[in-house]
Amino acid sequence: MAPYESDDNTPAGEAEDVRDGRRTAARYVVPAAVVGVAAATIGLVPAFAGSGDPDLPKISAQQLMEKIAESDVQQMSGTVKISTDLGLPNLGGLQDSLASGALSQGAGDKDGSAADPSSKLLELASGTHTVRVAADGDNKQKLSLIEKAAEYSVIRNGDDVWAYDSASNQAYHTTGAGDRHGSTAAPEDVPATPKDFAEEALKAGDKTTSVTVDGTAQVAGRDAYKLLIRPKQSGTTVGAISIAVDARTGMPLKFTLTPASGGAAVVDVGFTEVSFARPAASTFDFTPPKGTKVTQGDEMKGHEGKAQPKGMEKALPKGMEKGAEGTGPKTIGEGWNAIAVFDSGSKGGVPSGAASDGGAAAGFLGSLGEQVKGKFGSGTVFSTRLVNALMTDDGKVYVGAVTKDALVKAADAGK
Numbered sequence: 001m002a003p004y005e006s007d008d009n010t011p012a013g014e015a016e017d018v019r020d021g022r023r024t025a026a027r028y029v030v031p032a033a034v035v036g037v038a039a040a041t042i043g044l045v046p047a048f049a050g051s052g053d054p055d056l057p058k059i060s061a062q063q064l065m066e067k068i069a070e071s072d073v074q075q076m077s078g079t080v081k082i083s084t085d086l087g088l089p090n091l092g093g094l095q096d097s098l099a100s101g102a103l104s105q106g107a108g109d110k111d112g113s114a115a116d117p118s119s120k121l122l123e124l125a126s127g128t129h130t131v132r133v134a135a136d137g138d139n140k141q142k143l144s145l146i147e148k149a150a151e152y153s154v155i156r157n158g159d160d161v162w163a164y165d166s167a168s169n170q171a172y173h174t175t176g177a178g179d180r181h182g183s184t185a186a187p188e189d190v191p192a193t194p195k196d197f198a199e200e201a202l203k204a205g206d207k208t209t210s211v212t213v214d215g216t217a218q219v220a221g222r223d224a225y226k227l228l229i230r231p232k233q234s235g236t237t238v239g240a241i242s243i244a245v246d247a248r249t250g251m252p253l254k255f256t257l258t259p260a261s262g263g264a265a266v267v268d269v270g271f272t273e274v275s276f277a278r279p280a281a282s283t284f285d286f287t288p289p290k291g292t293k294v295t296q297g298d299e300m301k302g303h304e305g306k307a308q309p310k311g312m313e314k315a316l317p318k319g320m321e322k323g324a325e326g327t328g329p330k331t332i333g334e335g336w337n338a339i340a341v342f343d344s345g346s347k348g349g350v351p352s353g354a355a356s357d358g359g360a361a362a363g364f365l366g367s368l369g370e371q372v373k374g375k376f377g378s379g380t381v382f383s384t385r386l387v388n389a390l391m392t393d394d395g396k397v398y399v400g401a402v403t404k405d406a407l408v409k410a411a412d413a414g415k
Helices: 032-041 061-070 093-100 117-125 194-204 320-325 356-368 404-413
Strands: 075-084 127-136 140-146 151-157 160-165 170-174 209-219 222-231 238-246 252-259 267-275 293-296 330-332 339-343 369-374 377-383 388-392 396-400
Touching (some): 061 222, 075 117, 117 151, 117 160, 194 252, 194 267, 209 238, 209 252, 222 252, 339 404, 377 404, 388 404
Parallel strands (some): 170 293
Antiparallel strands (some): 075 127, 075 267, 140 151, 151 160, 160 170, 209 222, 222 238, 330 339, 377 388
């Protein structure tokens, strides 16, 4: 039995007061929709590394959450492994659509750039990736996505943000990073490290959550405590969240979310190497190589504020793009059973998507769909291992980290 105090009733929400101004890990520019998907599906596949658990002083769950909230790491660098497995079927035509640029601002798009972070970092939402991160305070950060024969990097140095894609030899540049409201890029933070996801998980907790200390571990050569978060409610697809917290700095080193259905976790996000030494100043310098096609952020005017990359409105089934751009959804339920509800504007259920652009996405949705009926009428449930969505024939959409039965019950209650 591990010599650590447990706090079964400690609400994770008490750690919500992490200062908004802190940016103690590398965070980068992507659409808010991507952040939502990533945060909703994050988890870890492997067990915590290390042959033996370190002997650390006793700590309660509340104290460990406070340690995370008070963590103020300003300098760091390391390598993070991210693997996402939502249990989706073969993407088929949707993959071809992505490759051809229908859902991204690709090299052949005169209005876009293959280096634009708003489309390139979508890749982090699926598959396995190696990411190198570095930070020196709030204004110097770098993220590099390492691919087989190429590298993609986003570098922030003061007000300047550069993104460079070596595969296409294209670069994207924008200024005003220090003033989000004044930036033409309208940047948003993308979770890229265990700390990013841990903060989101702790904000989500309340009286519906059990939080305990689950022993210790060695992660990336560092001694760490393990914080275990479990939903108290039934009906959610979330099984448990485990966060490895650096014993010295309080910075999360690993984040694990396993589904209630069991089996491998949905995503693996954890440091394999980490250093808290100040990165060399040259880490954050960037000059486009000779011959690089450079796209300036102000050349992208007209794209800011969209909920999806250019072309997505064509690829989505008719009506769903309206939901993305319309008013925000309402929420029913609480805690882990919260369900977002919005009107897609698409009557008659999911369209066939026979059009060239919409066919791939509609076909993909159809491969996930299961027909259901209830007091609300009929509709289609789209399922992954963690996030499920019900689209009724009258155009209502119910989505959450809940079971199919919970979605149907919510739809019935809305009638």
